[in-house]
Amino acid sequence: SWLSNALSTPVVVNRTLAPLSNLFYRYPLVQAHLRRTINYFLNHGRHPMLADLNR
Secondary structure, X not given: OHHHHHHHOOOOOOOOHHHXXXXXXXXXXXXXXXXXXXXXXXXXXXXXXXXXXXO
């Protein structure tokens, strides 16, 4: 299972992904794109292609 794998090979997880989009509050389009990118990565475990974000 993923839990036994995580216990045998621990890694550092960057927990600052979500707030990064808040850095671009003056650029709402960039902020929205970054938020969609982060959410996609967290849900699918891989970087999205542009087409993935436009679905």
